[in-house]
């Protein structure tokens with residue numbers, strides 16, 4: 293598996309994501325937001341967490357208009373894998389690669405703690421390492437994690453089994469307790485919780501590791 297991790301000014305989870313990819317044997321290329329192409333042979337693009345462009349305008353809005361995001365969209369349109377975590381999920385909704393928007397948390401406060409998540413579907417190359425319905429503990433750290441979409445979109449996400457994760461104890465007001473969603477071809481994942489922060493025993497929890505192992509199993513390249 294060859295992973296590209298996009299780095300924006302203000303990203304702060306880019307190296308954590310690279311470490312999680314490397315831990316499952318991936319080759320990792322760090323890609324600067326001003327680059328206009330992805331490295332040859334990239335299987336998956338990781339859009340990391342953080343505060344791209346200082347969260348100015350709206351979280352992820354400026355990053356979504358950076359030169360590399362045109363390439364990320366083209367990669368997704370070719371059927372490539374793209375995974376956005378936290379600020380990365382915000383970027384993917386801003387690019388239109390995933391539906392909906394991440395609004396200010398219902399309690400208006402930044403929340404930084406480990407929360408219970410339910411694996412809503414095991415039918416994706418991200419979630420196939422879990423049992424559907426399994427409860428896992430994954431950290432969150434955001435102030436704009438309140439997932440919103442219109443009723444038709446929410447119904448479609450459920451109807452197409454595209455809700456990847458839901459909160460066990462909704463911390464931010466997200467509709468339908470949604471913590472992560474998949475694209476219609478199931479290759480683009482956006483999620484607010486941080487699996488890369490629960491991928492090593494030193495993190496205090498390893499429930500995120502199965503996501504990276506599943507991906508590595510699916511994306512075996514020469």
Ligand SMILES: NC(=O)CC[C@H](N)C(=O)O
Pocket residue numbers: 340341342343344347351377378379380433434435436437
């Ligand atoms: N950890 C993150 O990626 C945070 C995302 C964004 N800056 C927010 O606070 O909502």
